[in-house]
Amino acid sequence: MSDNAISVQHLVKRFGETTVLDDISLEIPRGQVSCLIGPSGSGKSTLLRCMAFLEEATDGSIFIEGAPLGFVYDGAGKRQRQSATELRKVRSQIGMVFQQFNLWPHMTALGNVSAALRRVRKLSRAEAEEKAMVQLRKVGLENRAGHYPSQLSGGQQQRVAIARSLALEPKIMLFDEPTSALDPELTGEVLNVMRGLASEGMTMVVVTHEIGFAATVGNQISFLDQGKLLFTDAPSKVFAKPRHPRLEQFLDTYLDRGASTLV
Amino acid sequence: MSWKLFNLLLEASLMTIFVSSVSILIGLFLAILLSAANLSGIRPLQWFAKFFISFFRGTPLLVQLLLLYNLLPVIGVQIPSLVTAIIGLSICTAAYQAENLRGGFEGVPTGLVESADMAGFTPVQTFFHIRVPIALRLTLPALINEAILILKASSLVSVVGLIELTRMAQNLVASTFMPLEIYASAGLIYLVINLVVATAGRQLERRLPGVGGK
Numbered sequence: 320m321s322d323n324a325i326s327v328q329h330l331v332k333r334f335g336e337t338t339v340l341d342d343i344s345l346e347i348p349r350g351q352v353s354c355l356i357g358p359s360g361s362g363k364s365t366l367l368r369c370m371a372f373l374e375e376a377t378d379g380s381i382f383i384e385g386a387p388l389g390f391v392y393d394g395a396g397k398r399q400r401q402s403a404t405e406l407r408k409v410r411s412q413i414g415m416v417f418q419q420f421n422l423w424p425h426m427t428a429l430g431n432v433s434a435a436l437r438r439v440r441k442l443s444r445a446e447a448e449e450k451a452m453v454q455l456r457k458v459g460l461e462n463r464a465g466h467y468p469s470q471l472s473g474g475q476q477q478r479v480a481i482a483r484s485l486a487l488e489p490k491i492m493l494f495d496e497p498t499s500a501l502d503p504e505l506t507g508e509v510l511n512v513m514r515g516l517a518s519e520g521m522t523m524v525v526v527t528h529e530i531g532f533a534a535t536v537g538n539q540i541s542f543l544d545q546g547k548l549l550f551t552d553a554p555s556k557v558f559a560k561p562r563h564p565r566l567e568q569f570l571d572t573y574l575d576r577g578a579s580t581l582v
Numbered sequence: 583m584s585w586k587l588f589n590l591l592l593e594a595s596l597m598t599i600f601v602s603s604v605s606i607l608i609g610l611f612l613a614i615l616l617s618a619a620n621l622s623g624i625r626p627l628q629w630f631a632k633f634f635i636s637f638f639r640g641t642p643l644l645v646q647l648l649l650l651y652n653l654l655p656v657i658g659v660q661i662p663s664l665v666t667a668i669i670g671l672s673i674c675t676a677a678y679q680a681e682n683l684r685g686g687f688e689g690v691p692t693g694l695v696e697s698a699d700m701a702g703f704t705p706v707q708t709f710f711h712i713r714v715p716i717a718l719r720l721t722l723p724a725l726i727n728e729a730i731l732i733l734k735a736s737s738l739v740s741v742v743g744l745i746e747l748t749r750m751a752q753n754l755v756a757s758t759f760m761p762l763e764i765y766a767s768a769g770l771i772y773l774v775i776n777l778v779v780a781t782a783g784r785q786l787e788r789r790l791p792g793v794g795g796k
Contacts, residue, residue, distance in 0.1 A: 373696055407702050415700040421693035425715045425791060435701035438711060467791040480697075487701065 324349040324491050324522040325370055330379035332365055332546075339365050340376070341546040347491075347539075352523045354533035357543035358569055363526045364418075366543065367495050370524065371415050372406060383409050384490060414484030418496040420476040422468040428455060428479045429464040432486050440487070454482035458512050474505030478512055485516075492516065494525040510536075530573060534558055542566055587754055588767055594750030595771045601746060602733045605668050609675035609732070610725070616680035617687055617717070618709060631680070638677035644738050646670055651742045667739035675732050682724040686717030719790055726783030730776045747771060 325347035332340035340362045347353045355363040368374040370381060372389040378398075381388045386409050391401050401409070422431050429451055436447035455461045458478035468476050477497055484492060494513065498506040510532050517523060517536050527533055533540055534554045541551040544565050550557070557566070616634060619627040638646065647670040654666065690713050698708040718725070740749035751768040755761045 371700060373699070403704075407704075410700060411702055413700070415697070417693055417697065419691075419693050421691070421697040423694055423697070423712055423716075425719060427791075434711065435703065438707050439702040469791070483697075483701070 322349055323347060324384060325524065326382040327366070327370070328380045328382075330366070330369060330381065331377045332362070332369060332374065333377045339546050340369070343379070343543075343548045345541060345548060345551060347522065347524055349522050350520045351538035352517045352525060352536050353539045353541065354537040355524065355526045355541050355543060356528075356530065356533055356569075358572075360545075361543040362546040363543045364495055367493055367524060367526045371413055371493055372410065373415075383412055411487065412490045414487060414489035414492045416477070416480050416484055416492065416494045416497050418499050420468070420473070420480045420500070422476055422480055422483070424468050427465050427467055428460060428471065428482075431468070431479055432483045435483070435487055451482070451486055454486045455479070457485070457515075458482045459508075472505060473501045474508045477501065477509045481509075481512055481516075491522045491524070494523065494527070496526050496528065498527070498529060530570070542569075544569075587758065587760075587764065590754060591747060591750055591764070591767055591771060594745060595747045595775065597745065598733065598736050598747040598772075599775060601664070601667050601671065601739060601744065602729070602736045605671035605675055605736070606729050606732055608668065608672040609679050612672065612676035613679035613683050614714060616676065617683045620680075620684065621687065621709065621713075635677045635680050638674050639681065643670070643674050643735055644741065646674055647738055647741050663743040666742045667736075667744045670742065671732060671736060671739065674735075675728060678728050678731075679725060682721045682728060683717055685724075686719075686721035687713060689720045690716045722783065722787050722790070726780065726786075729779055729783070733776055733779065734772060 323346045325345075327343055327345040327347075330340050330343040331338070343362075343366060345366075355366060357363050365374055369376050370383075370388070372381075375389060380390065387401065388409050389401055389406065390398050391405075392398055422428075423434070426434060429448060432451035432454055433444075433447040436442045436450055437444060440447070442450070452461060452464065455464055458481055460475060460478055460482070463471060463475060463479075468479070471479065481492075481497075497513070498509050501509065506529065510529065513523070513525070513532075514536055525533070525537070537554050539551060540554050540557045542549045542557070542563065542565070549565060550563060557563075562570070616631045619631040622628070647667070650670045651666055654661065694712055694716065695708055698712045703711065736746060737748035739746060740752070745753070747768055751764050755764050758764065
């Protein structure tokens with residue numbers, strides 16, 4: 320098997336006439352943090368969602384740990400949908416963290432984290448809850464286990480969502496703008512949990528507007544603009560001057576807001 | 583009006599409560615199945631659900647009950663009037679509850695289903711563990727309203743020969759000639775039952791964690 324956890328090959332995504340992803344090829348190395356950055360509407364979230372098959376690409380392929388995701392080619396080379404069982408199997412290697420947390424509102428934090436362990440992994444309630452508590456402890460929320468999502472802050476909800484994904488022991492974690500819905504003072508706690516994960520060697524793909532996080536934690540940065548992948552490189556190269564003109568322009572908008580100390 | 587008469591009305595109201603609550607629960611179960619049919623993406627099931635809902639919402643309950651009452655013996659089914667009443671009420675309320683639930687199911691945020699997909703839930707597991715509980719919470723006020731409507735509509739089941747609150751009131755009026763007192767008492771009993779249901783419903787709404795609640 321190759322060293323890449325995810326391999327994206329000539330991915331195209333169109334919504335009607337609009338091309339959202341234009342022939343994207345990208346390798347996500349195992350055990351590293353890959354960040355996708357770019358302006359709004361550049362397609363970075365769509366690309367990430369394709370990596371979980373939450374969006375169906377119009378053309379191209381994605382491989383997760385060597386296995387095709389979503390579509391397979393039959394003997395005649397015709398592209399067709401993978402079976403639901405097969406899709407669930409490939410997806411079981413991926414954890415996804417959403418911008419809007421997407422915790423199930425009718426379950427407690429513990430319920431959210433243990434639900435799939437019980438229903439999908441068929442563990443007993445006691446075993447599932449024990450494993451869930453380990454994950455809640457890891458994100459620092461063991462004392463909030465009995466709280467419902469509506470009783471938690473945004474940052475706490477996102478940490479529960481991370482714990483929920485981790486409980487299923489994925490090989491890859493996808494983060495779709497995990498701090499964009501949070502008040503600035505709450506982003507830190509979520510980023511800290513993510514830093515911890517990165518230091519444990521988790522393969523992570525992070526769509527983010529936190530350029531500082533991308534620069535300090537990321538091993539690889541991909542810059543998307545208008546559906547095209549302009550470049551992928553190590554942060555030291557990406558942010559070194561002279562920079563790609565489009566990236567320079569993008570970073571300027573951060574400077575304008577006085578948000579970055581990087582530049 | 584004597585306490586004895588009032589007690590007879592109270593006893594009959596137990597039948598009203600029994601028939602209504604059993605029908606509401608069976609109706610809710612059927613409504614969830616109809617919603618599943620609607621969401622299944624399987625055309626014939628969707629057609630069946632649509633037809634079922636349009637038919638039972640589009641015809642009067644009284645006509646449905648009379649039809650059922652006269653149809654069953656023709657097709658050789660002999661069942662007690664209590665069962666006939668429950669079948670009639672359940673089917674009718676199922677159609678209304680399914681229509682109420684439709685809004686609830688549409689209100690379940692896509693993201694919650696996506697996170698269930700990512701957690702490895704099958705569509706059936708997602709339906710029962712995620713969609714149904716959330717849809718029920720979103721539609722709780724409408725479902726309580728439907729429960730109250732059915733409690734009142736249960737007065738119609740007297741046409742299939744079941745003695746519940748309204749029928750008992752009619753019988754008592756026939757033998758005592760005190761229509762005002764008796765019908766006023768019956769109305770009062772309905773009102774009290776429904777106030778209890780409405781209050782319980784509001785308490786439930788307030789206490790249920792999740793959507794709409796805290």
